[in-house]
Structures are given as C-alpha cells and as structure tokens.
Amino acid sequence: MEKVMQADEKVLNGPDLLDPEKNEKLEYVDFKMVTFSLGGKDYGIDIMNVKEISRVNDFTYVPNTAEFVRGVYNLRGDIISVMDLRKLFGVDPVIAKDGLEDLIVLKGEEYMTGAVVDTIDRVVGVNSSRIQPPHPLFAEINIYFIKGVVEFEGRLYIILDVEKILSTGKTIPEDVGEEVGNVIRSLPQISSNFSTAPANNFQNKPVKNVNQTMSTAIPVAKSSPSPIKANVAAVKTPSITGNRVAAVTASKPSSSSASSSRTNTNKKTDSNKTTDKLYKNNSTTANKPSGVRGNILGDVIKKQQSQTDDLVSQMLEKKVAKTKSVASGGSKLDQTKKELENQLEFYVNKVNLKWIENKLSSTGSSPSGYADSEKFIADFLSRSTSELWSEVMLDELIDLLPDDKSSTLYTWNPGCGVGYESYSIAVALSERYDNLITKLWANDTDLVNVSMAPTLALDETEFPVRFSPYLEEGRGGKKFVKQITNNILFEYHDLTHENPYPEMSLIIARDLLSYIEADKVDYVLNEMVSKLKSGGLFIAGENEIFSHPDLIKKESKLFNLFVKR
Amino acid sequence: MRVEYINPFVDAAFNILEHELAVAPVRKKLYLKSTSQPVLGVAVIVGLAGDVEGRVLFDMSNKTALEIASKMNGETLTVMDELAKATIMELANMITGTAITQLQVLGYSFDLTPPAIFTGDNMEVSNTGVEALIVPLEMPQGKMEINVAIRERV
Numbered sequence: 001m002e003k004v005m006q007a008d009e010k011v012l013n014g015p016d017l018l019d020p021e022k023n024e025k026l027e028y029v030d031f032k033m034v035t036f037s038l039g040g041k042d043y044g045i046d047i048m049n050v051k052e053i054s055r056v057n058d059f060t061y062v063p064n065t066a067e068f069v070r071g072v073y074n075l076r077g078d079i080i081s082v083m084d085l086r087k088l089f090g091v092d093p094v095i096a097k098d099g100l101e102d103l104i105v106l107k108g109e110e111y112m113t114g115a116v117v118d119t120i121d122r123v124v125g126v127n128s129s130r131i132q133p134p135h136p137l138f139a140e141i142n143i144y145f146i147k148g149v150v151e152f153e154g155r156l157y158i159i160l161d162v163e164k165i166l167s168t169g170k171t172i173p174e175d176v177g178e179e180v181g182n183v184i185r186s187l188p189q190i191s192s193n194f195s196t197a198p199a200n201n202f203q204n205k206p207v208k209n210v211n212q213t214m215s216t217a218i219p220v221a222k223s224s225p226s227p228i229k230a231n232v233a234a235v236k237t238p239s240i241t242g243n244r245v246a247a248v249t250a251s252k253p254s255s256s257s258a259s260s261s262r263t264n265t266n267k268k269t270d271s272n273k274t275t276d277k278l279y280k281n282n283s284t285t286a287n288k289p290s291g292v293r294g295n296i297l298g299d300v301i302k303k304q305q306s307q308t309d310d311l312v313s314q315m316l317e318k319k320v321a322k323t324k325s326v327a328s329g330g331s332k333l334d335q336t337k338k339e340l341e342n343q344l345e346f347y348v349n350k351v352n353l354k355w356i357e358n359k360l361s362s363t364g365s366s367p368s369g370y371a372d373s374e375k376f377i378a379d380f381l382s383r384s385t386s387e388l389w390s391e392v393m394l395d396e397l398i399d400l401l402p403d404d405k406s407s408t409l410y411t412w413n414p415g416c417g418v419g420y421e422s423y424s425i426a427v428a429l430s431e432r433y434d435n436l437i438t439k440l441w442a443n444d445t446d447l448v449n450v451s452m453a454p455t456l457a458l459d460e461t462e463f464p465v466r467f468s469p470y471l472e473e474g475r476g477g478k479k480f481v482k483q484i485t486n487n488i489l490f491e492y493h494d495l496t497h498e499n500p501y502p503e504m505s506l507i508i509a510r511d512l513l514s515y516i517e518a519d520k521v522d523y524v525l526n527e528m529v530s531k532l533k534s535g536g537l538f539i540a541g542e543n544e545i546f547s548h549p550d551l552i553k554k555e556s557k558l559f560n561l562f563v564k565r
Numbered sequence: 566m567r568v569e570y571i572n573p574f575v576d577a578a579f580n581i582l583e584h585e586l587a588v589a590p591v592r593k594k595l596y597l598k599s600t601s602q603p604v605l606g607v608a609v610i611v612g613l614a615g616d617v618e619g620r621v622l623f624d625m626s627n628k629t630a631l632e633i634a635s636k637m638n639g640e641t642l643t644v645m646d647e648l649a650k651a652t653i654m655e656l657a658n659m660i661t662g663t664a665i666t667q668l669q670v671l672g673y674s675f676d677l678t679p680p681a682i683f684t685g686d687n688m689e690v691s692n693t694g695v696e697a698l699i700v701p702l703e704m705p706q707g708k709m710e711i712n713v714a715i716r717e718r719v
Binding site for chain 1: 566567568569571572573576595597598599667670671672693694695696698716717719
C-alpha cells in the first residue's frame, strides 16, 4: 500500500520543479492509465475506464462459463462478472501468499466487469502523442485487444482496449483469447524496438548490408537467427486450433530460442514456462472442440491466420529459393550480376560496373551464395554503411555545409534503410545550424526497415561519443531526442515513382544507385539532380562512378562529392 | 508516404470494415504504385489537407460496392441508387475519419473533405507528383483497394 501511496503522490504533485533535469519532459499529461503486470509484461488501461481497484478473494464461481471467467463478485451491492486476464491471455497466474488477488473494475459503456491481474502497479500519466499504435508489421495478425503501446521511464506498457475486453464474454471464441495471448507474448520479438532484454543480439540491428537495399521483401537472414528472421518467424508462431504452424520452417526453433533468451532476462522466472506453454497450448488445443462459441469471426480469423502463414511462408520460400539458386551459364560477369542481384538486390549497372569488373578479375571467380556475395561487395560499400557516422565524417560534412542564407535547408537521403545515416546527417545539421529550419526526407522501399527507423534504439556500445547529447534513455536502448527526430521524415517511397519533394540543398545517396536496376538508374539519377538546387551538394557512394552534365566533381577527403551547376 | 501515417490508415480500414461487415477483412501486402490506375468500377475519393495534401481513394467493383452497401443497410440492394451510393460514401468517410483521429492522437492534424463517389466503366485516376500507397483488403463481398496518395505540405 505504501508504494501505491508514493506513486500517487508523485503523479499528483506533478513534475519536480526544483530539479527540472529529473523530469526531462515537462510534458502536458493528457492520458492517464492504471498500470499492472501480467505474465511479466506491463500493461495499462485508460483510467477513464477504471472504476476502482482492490484486492479480493471472494469471487463466487459460476459453472459452465469460459475458462477465463472467474465468476461474479459483489461490489458493494452491484454484481459484476469477473474475468481472469491471465487465463484470457494464456499466462500462468502469480498467486499471492494471502490468497488475495488484484482486481481492476473496468467500466465500459454498457456495464462493469472485473479483471484479475498479477499485480497492479500505479497510475502513469503520459502525453497521448507518445502512444504508438502497434507496429505495422502486425498487419496480418488480429491484435484484438491492443490499443497501442507507450513507453514511460524505461518501461514499455501495452495499452489494452477495454471495450474489446468487455465484449469478450459475448462474441469471441476462446481460441482467439489464446491466440492473442500468444501474440502478446511474442510482441517484443516482432518489434525489437520494444525489446525487454538489455543489449544483446536481438536489438534493433537488422542484418547489416540490407540496410541500404531497395528490397521490398523482408530481408532474409543468413545462418544464425537474426532479428528480422526471428521477426518473421514470430509472426508465424501464433496459431489457433486447427492450424498447426508445427513444422513449416527451420526458423521456428530460432524464434523460440529468441523468445526464451529474451524472456530469460525478465525478472519473472515463470517466463520460461510461458515459452513452453506456447507449445503446450498448440498441442492441447488440438483436442479441444474448436471454439464453443465458434462463429464466423473465429473462422475468418483462422482463414486469415492461414493466409498470413501462406504469405509469410511464400516470402520465406522465395528467399530460400534465392539463396539456393546457383547462377549457371553465361560469362563470369553475368553470373556475378545474377548472384548479386538474387542475394543482395545489388544491381550491376553503369555506376559500379568498372569496380565489379576489377573485383572479378582479382578474385577470379564469381561469388556464390549469400555470404560470398556479401564479401564480394564489402569493399565497395562506403564507409560507415549501416551504422552511425564516425566523428571525422560528421566534421567533414559540417565543413561542407553552406552558410545559412535562407531560412530553410532541405536534405534528401534516399535509400535510408533503418536510418543510421539519416540520424548522422541530422546530428551534423543540428550542430552546424542554429536558426535554420532543416528538414530531412529519408526514404526506402523496405517497409519493415523504414518503419522501424523513427523509433530506432541503440545500445550502449553502438554509438560514437559525439552522439551522446542527442540521445536519451528509452525502451530498448537509447533513442534520439525530439529535436532530432522532429526534423526527419521517414517515408516509404519508391524512387522510380514520382516524388513530391521540394528543392533540396543536399542529397546524400551513398551506394543507393547500386541498388537500383540498370534500366532505371538514369531516371533516378536525373530525378535527384533535378531536385537539387543550383550549388547544392550531392554525395554518392565512394566507389561509384558516374557523370552527369549538371554535376561537377568536387574535392573531399571522405566523400564522393559533387556540386550542381 | 511517411511511415507514421501508414498504420492509422491500415488499422482504420480494417477495424471499420470488420465492424460494418461483421467479418474481418484479409489484409494483403502493402505496396507502392505510381499513380495512374484504372478504377475497378466504383471509386470514392476523400480529400486531405492540413499537414499533408492529397487524397484517399476507395476502389472496388460495382458488385462489391452493392454487396457492402446491402450488408450495411440490412437489405439487398441491386442497383447503385442514391441509398447505395450514400452508404459507400459514408463508409469511406468513417474510415478516413477514424484514420485522421488516430493521426491526431499521434500529433498530426489533417482535415478531410466530403467524399465524392465516381461510378462508371473504364475509368482511370491519375495524380502527378505523388505516389500512392495501396492497402488491398479482401472480404467475402469482394476486393477493395484503399489508395492513399499524400505528401507533406512543405
């Protein structure tokens, strides 16, 4: 009780005015939620939907109800039904010593329901703009109960949709609750931004060299489980009765090991059990009659799930097929071209042809397989690809930036991937200019990667010291401050389509053109050059060779620099 | 299109359709299209202004539109009359409105224009200077594509 009291005081008294640094953001709080934990994860419910909380143990069991219904409870005269959220989400309950359980009384538009949870924590107030919708990758999964996610003081809270929970008793078959539980358990894996583990392999580090690719498919992993592959597998894992995800791909073990290593770092020790339960659920439900209240919704969800599985397995198969394909026939150069294209979506075209030819004559044989292809072009890629820029690079860029003669300076960073380069540029711009409106448009055709970019999280070891002032503690690691993120617009955009961008003073497209098909290179290059202001700067990949009538080569130590006439 | 805008539209479409048709639509993969697309038979356009400029287009076949309108009205409609058209426009309005509300929660403020419905054969919709994000959805009533073409107001 004491703990709760203190927490309340903290919220009531508002930000600590004596020590502004304690409350980094004196933000306007317009959303308050009651937070609680369930199966080791933190959840929140809009306080407007909470009537009260208490600790009780005298429910009246009602027979013949769904497993997650605990019965009814007499709330000072009102009889309310009580459900166990842990059962609903398929989580092992934590029973306190005194047998009392934490109850949240939810009030919806029609009626009240009680919900039993592991432990109720406190009231947390945030600014509603910080609430993020579930990750777009969740597209194919029915995230039924989740309204959004928000991060507060280093903890991630999943905000539940009360209306959906309240209507659970009526229309949703049991299987869905289970499926949702599975999904929620796999949540941290899907978006590694929300990782529960501290720095480890599964942080937001996409497979390195696909960062700057223009691929539209989910990037494939190599041999060891990489975060994105785990993501794809995790998307597959939740299944409901009748839909055995059982033995589709070898990636399943990797996703479960990912989940168990993740949840291992969690405080709760029953998290391992949770993972095991994932499998248990899958097997035991096979024997249950499919959905006592099975109705159209349940069927459609099953169909949707199987279609999702289809889609995902299609994508995986396509990638697996590519990894297996061996370019046969044709000259060594042709073989190289095909292999690089298949494995890395790297296109040999006029800007890199010479380099590739030279490389081929020095290695003697064309690359075969993913790892080989990566090694082949490793020296081609510009410095600091797929990572934050080094201090010398930042300094050189800052030197090159022109004086602020107008009030705005726009930059374009096509092929941004997960955003390391974009953030580096933004930091350089921030250091260079005080009174300028600097906007940076960063785009990519890899939806998964670019969607993660706005909330990119770094672990302690990942960034040069120069970036420290621009980073703050966030869920999953350090994140860039608003001052930086407000100026970057991450877009899902295909460069071969028309673009709506204004005139740019700076375009940084390092190695981008090598990921564009040969027949589109001229178009894309022309598009970029035409958007560049006269006197504007263009930075290409270090080993890329091209010429354009409007671009004049300029000296630079670290960059392949051009200026527009 | 800014990645922050994508999810609200996808979610809004999914949730509203699920609610109205009592069946969850199947979300197909999102993709980008250079705008100039033939229209399936019925197109509803809602304009967007504010932090962005552009429009949202709801594209479906005549048959699908009639079936959706029938379901929403609780009676079988066989002709694309005023009632059916109004129903489809209302659906478009609801979806766009929900998306906008969600975007507002995220901090982006958009305005929308009243919807306009276009019916006919062999139509084509083109934009210059903006590419479109296509959200394909499949329902028992047929296929619908939500086509969002917006750009930042600079």
